[in-house]
Amino acid sequence: xxxxxxxxxxxxxxxxxPLMRDLKAVGKKxxxxxxxxxxxxxxxxxxxxxxxxxxxxxxxxxxxxxxxxEKDGGPQFAEVFVIVWFxxxxxxxxxxxxxxxxxxxxxLCVLGYCILPLTVAMLxxxxxxLAEPGPINFMVRLFxxxxxxxxxxxxxxxxxxxxxxxxxxxxxxxxxxxxxxxxSWMILTFTPx
Amino acid sequence: xxxxxxxEDTEDVSLFDTEEETxxxxxxxxxxxxxxxxxxxxxxxxxVVVYLLCDLFSSSFIACVVTxxxxxxxxxxxxxxxxxxxxxxxxxxxxxxEDGKSHWVFESRKASAQESKTVSEAESxxxxxxxxxxxxxxxxxxxxxLFSFRVKWLRNLRxxxxxLHAVVIMGVVLQGANLYGYIRCKVGSRxxxxxxxxxxxxxxxxxxxxxxxxxx
Numbered sequence: 001x002x003x004x005x006x007x008x009x010x011x012x013x014x015x016x017x018p019l020m021r022d023l024k025a026v027g028k029k030x031x032x033x034x035x036x037x038x039x040x041x042x043x044x045x046x047x048x049x050x051x052x053x054x055x056x057x058x059x060x061x062x063x064x065x066x067x068x069x070e071k072d073g074g075p076q077f078a079e080v081f082v083i084v085w086f087x088x089x090x091x092x093x094x095x096x097x098x099x100x101x102x103x104x105x106x107x108l109c110v111l112g113y114c115i116l117p118l119t120v121a122m123l124x125x126x127x128x129x130l131a132e133p134g135p136i137n138f139m140v141r142l143f144x145x146x147x148x149x150x151x152x153x154x155x156x157x158x159x160x161x162x163x164x165x166x167x168x169x170x171x172x173x174x175x176x177x178x179x180x181x182x183x184s185w186m187i188l189t190f191t192p193x
Numbered sequence: 194x195x196x197x198x199x200x201e202d203t204e205d206v207s208l209f210d211t212e213e214e215t216x217x218x219x220x221x222x223x224x225x226x227x228x229x230x231x232x233x234x235x236x237x238x239x240x241v242v243v244y245l246l247c248d249l250f251s252s253s254f255i256a257c258v259v260t261x262x263x264x265x266x267x268x269x270x271x272x273x274x275x276x277x278x279x280x281x282x283x284x285x286x287x288x289x290x291e292d293g294k295s296h297w298v299f300e301s302r303k304a305s306a307q308e309s310k311t312v313s314e315a316e317s318x319x320x321x322x323x324x325x326x327x328x329x330x331x332x333x334x335x336x337x338x339l340f341s342f343r344v345k346w347l348r349n350l351r352x353x354x355x356x357l358h359a360v361v362i363m364g365v366v367l368q369g370a371n372l373y374g375y376i377r378c379k380v381g382s383r384x385x386x387x388x389x390x391x392x393x394x395x396x397x398x399x400x401x402x403x404x405x406x407x408x409x
Contacts (some may be wrong), residue, residue, distance in 0.1 A: 018274045044289050047268075056262060063255065077255055077354035103295040105287070163293070 021031060026050050036158040038043060043159060051112020054119050055084050058183075060188055061122045063150045080186070087179045088112060095172045102163035111179070114156040118180065123146035124189045129192060138193050149184040151187075153177060222315045225280045228233045236268030237327040240364065244334065246340040254356065259361050272324070273374070280316040283378035299374065301382035306362050328372050329362035 026049050032039060059080035093108035100107075125141045156176055164172040219360050224230055240261050243250060247257040278284050282302030338361050 019270075022274075023269070025333075043293070046289070050260075051272075052266060056259065060255070060259070077258060078359040081359050101293055103293075106295070158393070162395070167293070 012078045022047070022049065026053075030116060033113050033155050035103045036155040043110070043163075044050060046103075046106045046109035046119070048105065048109060048112060051084075051088075051108065051115065054112065054115045055081060057117065058084070058119050058122055061119075061126055062186060064192065074103050083116065083182060083186075084112070087182070091175045091179055094175050095160070098168045098172050099165050100149045100163045100168075102160070107160070110156055110159045111176070114159075114180075115183065117148040117151040117155070118145075118183050118187060121145050121184070122190075125187055125190065126192075129190075145184050149180055156180075200215040223313055223314050224319075225313055226276075226316065227335055229276045229279045230316060232271050233280065233281050234323045235370070236264050236271060240264040240268060241327060241330055244360070244364075258356055258360055262363060265364055265367050269371060272371045276320065277371075277375055277378075280320045281312055281375075283375055283382070285374040285378050298356060299381045301378050301385075324372055324375060328365065331361060331368055335361045349378040 025045060025047060046192050059077045062076050062080055062112055064076060088108050088111040091111060092102075092104055095102065095107060096104070121144050126132075128137060128140050128144075131137060153176065157173055161169055161173070162178065243257060243261050243264065245365070250260075251257060273285075281302070285297065287295055287297055338357050343409045
């Protein structure tokens with residue numbers, strides 16, 4: 001990561017500035033998620049740094065300020081981690097069993113990077129929650145989360161759909177739908193108390 | 194003739210002497226990449242230290258967890274991309290080819306006569322020590338988290354706390370991955386040496402046997 005091998009390919013490790021190379025690669029993938037196009041970047045040069053950053057950011061933002069948070073940190077932090085990584089692994093295994101020709105880490109990479117829109121939604125929701133509570137507050141958050149959820153689904157299917165056998169596409173996409181739905185649910189039902 | 198022989202002899206002797214000097218000079222135990230060696234150990238040891246002494250650093254448990262995750266990630270990146278290559282001349286990565294198939298490549302730098310390219314013993318020792326000792330520690334932490342042995346600050350946590358397990362699992366996975374990758378590089382290079390040695394011996398034997406045939 002690997003999170004086993006997390007940075008891409010060789011001719012790269014001989015480059016004089018591997019840190020900049022890796023940071024640029026991560027940034028490029030974020031751009032590809034925001035503007036989904038048919039491209040091989042997410043698949044060919046996979047890395048798991050983006051998913052890690054997004055997961056930690058999401059987990060930190062989903063923290064409730066509970067009374068005994070100093071002692072325990074609340075279970076929410078690790079819950080987010082478990083849901084994201086366990087969910088991504090399960091979806092990958094599912095797509096491999098359905099006969100998809102995508103490698104384990106490539107699939108984790110795509111699913112992880114496509115959490116970006118939902119992380120943005122979480123940020124927006126936290127800002128909106130600073131305003132006074134009420135039905136309008138909720139409607140705004142609902143709208144933002146639905147839009148970002150759709151964006152995540154579109155981005156991930158753009159990258160994953162090609163690797164599935166044609167008659168099994170729906171079966172492979174359904175768990176992805178469920179995965180992002182659960183994350184969206186966590187974001188929507190978040191209250192900072 | 195005698196003079197020529199004498200000169201050749203002295204030349205041979207002096208060449209031999211300089212070779213010996215080169216190998217006897219303690220260059221091999223010098224640390225050629227002090228910064229890399231430092232960081233190789235720094236991130237791993239800090240992660241372990243923060244895990245054990247979290248109580249002292251901060252009252253917020255989440256800050257500790259995030260710090261440990263950050264240190265583990267930096268360590269993974271540094272060891273995989275920089276210190277392995279510089280200190281022991283090994284590297285490993287994943288390559289996806291045109292058909293979308295993924296290959297894992299494990300490489301080791303060929304030993305050359307150049308001074309700058311050989312592996313120094315001190316660096317090699319530091320590298321492997323750091324690489325092996327820390328994952329072992331994380332595995333021990335994993336077992337203790339599993340069975341909730343009473344380390345001082347753990348008494349504050351509910352036994353089996355999810356955060357604790359998440360951090361420890363991450364430590365085991367990340368550091369174990371680097372350990373596995375570099376061991377495969379090392380084993381691969383040894384296999385190559387063995388193959389080279391056996392093929393060389395084979396060629397020698399063949400030459401000797403055909404040579405004998407010719408002379409006899």
